[in-house]
Structures are given as C-alpha cells and as structure tokens.
Amino acid sequence: MPADLAVIGLGPLGLPLAQAAVAAGIPTVGYRTGPEAGSLSPAELRRMLSGGFRHAVGPAELGRVRTAVICAPTPRGTDGDLDLAQVEAAARTLAARLRPHTTVILESPVPPGTTEDFLRPLLEEGSGLRAGRDFHLAYSPSRTAPGNRDFSPAGTPKVIGGLTPACTESAAAFYGRLTDKVVRARGLREAETVQVLETNYRHVNIALVNEMAVLCHDLGVDLWDVIRCAETKPFGYQAFRPGPGVGGHTVPQDLGGHASRPLRMVELAEQVNSQMPRYVVQRAATLLNEHGKSARGARVLLLGVTYKPDLADQQSTPAREIALRLMDLGASVSYHDPHVPAWSVTDRPIPRADSLYEAAADADLTILLQQHRTYDLQGLSVKAQLLLDTRGATPTGAAHRL
Known part of the structure; x- marks a missing residue:
C-alpha cells in the first residue's frame, strides 16, 4: 500500500511522530538520515509495524507521499551552534524526488530563519519547484515527551507556521489528523522561535532549581520540602526539580550568530547546569x-x-x-x-x-x-x-x- 506520510529521520523526534501517525490510521514510511537511537520500546515498534509502518527501501519512496516531515537530529557542533548537516542531507534527498503539491514540514530544532533561508533553497534548487507555489513548506516545533504517559500526541496541541497562509493550512490539515488542537503561528520564524522559547524555558528553570539545590544544602534546608510547599501555589509558579545534570536531545539556544545579541539568561543557565x-x-x-x-x-x-x-x-x-x-x-x-x-x-x-x-x-x-x-x-x-x-x-x- 502506498504511504501517505514520509517521516525523514527516525530518532527521538521522528519515531514518536510515526507512531502517532500509524495510530491515527495514516499509511507511513520511515527514512533514516543516519545512525539514530529512538526512544520507543521493542513492543511499541512491533505495534507500529503491525499497524502498517514500514521502512523505506530507498529514497524513491519519498516522492510518492503527500506529506514529508523532516525530523533529522541537530546536535550541537564543535562551534556551539546546532549542526544542520543531517537536515541538509535529508533536504537534498527529498528535493531530488519532490513532487508538486507535496507538503514539506520541518520539525528538527533549528535557529529561527532556518526553514526559509536554509531549507527552502535546498528544496527549490534540488527539485526545480517553488515553495509556496508548487509545494507547501512549514515548520512545527516537535513536542514529544518520551516516556510521559500523561500527554498523548492527540492531547498535545501542535504549533504550525507556514511560508504562506496556504502552506500553514496544508500543514494544519495534516496535523489535525493527529491532534485535537492545531495552533497557527503568524509565520515560519514565529513557529521556529516557539521551539527556542520552550527549550530555553526548560533549561533556565532547571538551572534555577539546581542553584537552589546547592544553596539549600549549604543552608541545611530540605529543598524537596520547599518544592513540595511551593507547588501548592495555584498561580505564578511551576515546579521544576533538580538533578545531576540536563540530558536530552534539545539543547538550549542562545542563537549565537543568528541574533544581534546573545540570550544572557540562557548562557548562564548552561553554565549552571553544566x-x-x-x-x-x-x-x-x-x-x-x-x-x-x-x-x-x-x-x-x-x-x-x-x-x-x-x-x-x-x-x-x-x-x-x-x-x-x-x-x-x-x-x-x-x-x-x-x-x-x-x-x-x-x-x-x-x-x-x-x-x-x-x-x-x-x-x-x-x-x-x-x-x-x-x-x-x-x-x-x-x-x-x-x-x-x-x-x-x-x-x-x-x-x-x-
């Protein structure tokens, strides 16, 4: 059976998306961008396969779908910026097979401006098609929560920002099959910056509570009791808890050369957490x-x-x-x-x-x-x-x- 969706990148972002799509009855094909470690259990992978998910036997299959979502990882490079090499490779592979009327969505964590200034030229040059006219182009920040049973894909709103209003609506129509609520951003850069804000919010607040852990130990105060009491406040406070460090696939972004000034709070949070x-x-x-x-x-x-x-x-x-x-x-x-x-x-x-x-x-x-x-x-x-x-x-x- 021909696939309706191609998920490009089968790591911690792509596999949960493919899982949600299969559960929603969308014929889905997955394409690897490199050696990727996903976060699904063997039982979950078996259920996906029995539900119709399959791995692409070759890149030609990317040209037979209506929607292609790029979920390639963007690890931090040696210069501290996000490494877009796998996004670039995914874009070039897709562009050579891109057909008119396809909806292309980027979910990888990227600096604002990447979808339009980096991904769009790759897709247009490789396909001979024009974004916004011949195919739809959009960005949606990934909101996966591996292992969290309290938030299902259907119950987690998806933010969408398109190159044009038509691009936004095409992407919204796709995500509307997966989630109960789609939130339309004003454009690509707004949607990309949502991802930056959400990621940095996590890191800054973890840094705050990590500093509190050190302070409370020095003072002989039970931090965990402090948090227990503070989280009873019904407004203006969200509980974060300290730990031995911050792991995960989303790294804090101070935007470096992508902005006129660095985010000093994010830089400090990185120092604290590290x-x-x-x-x-x-x-x-x-x-x-x-x-x-x-x-x-x-x-x-x-x-x-x-x-x-x-x-x-x-x-x-x-x-x-x-x-x-x-x-x-x-x-x-x-x-x-x-x-x-x-x-x-x-x-x-x-x-x-x-x-x-x-x-x-x-x-x-x-x-x-x-x-x-x-x-x-x-x-x-x-x-x-x-x-x-x-x-x-x-x-x-x-x-x-x-």
Missing part, C-alpha cells in the same frame, strides 16, 4: 570522607544511566561525566540500569551489576541518577551502605538527597 555533574561528584567525595572513606579505591554504584526514567535513551546523559570524574578520582565504578545492558564511558566498559541489592550492599556509595519505575527505593535505602539520591525520590530520611 556544573551539576561536578557538584554531584563533590557531594559523593564529601559523603565518603564523612564516613571515613576516600574516593580513591571506593566502590561506587551508579543507578540509572539514561537521561529520562523508564527509557533506554542515553542522549547527553550526565551519568557519563559523573562516571568519568569518579574514575579520575580513583573510584571503582559500576552501574545498574534495567534499560541498558552494556555501557561504556570514553570507550571504557563499565561493569554492570547483575544483582541490584547485592551490588548496593557491597558498594561503599550508591548514587541514584535516574529514578526508574522498577527501583524499590525503600528497599535500596535499607540495603545500601551509603545512598546519595540526586532525584529526591527516596523517602524522607532514607538517603542523602541532592
């Missing part, structure tokens, strides 16, 4: 010292090395830097994660604990980095010699909290 792995290691070394042990030679068990709970995704996980810093101090590091059967840091394989409780009892220090649902934190707090909880997930008094 210090959290080092702070966790400092706390770990202090705890060991307070209990008569040195970090050098200490057995340290890391629990949960993914960036989100109950997922295998390790993108930008702070666990890597924490493990590396602990090993630099001379600690013997092992890990346990029900979603990660093997783990390496800078090409050094980290031993995996097979028996969680035995490993926690044997370790001089156990550090909870990610709160997977399968972890019995009450039981772990009893078994562990020393437990540092970076997520505030253990019962009060059962562990040393961040």
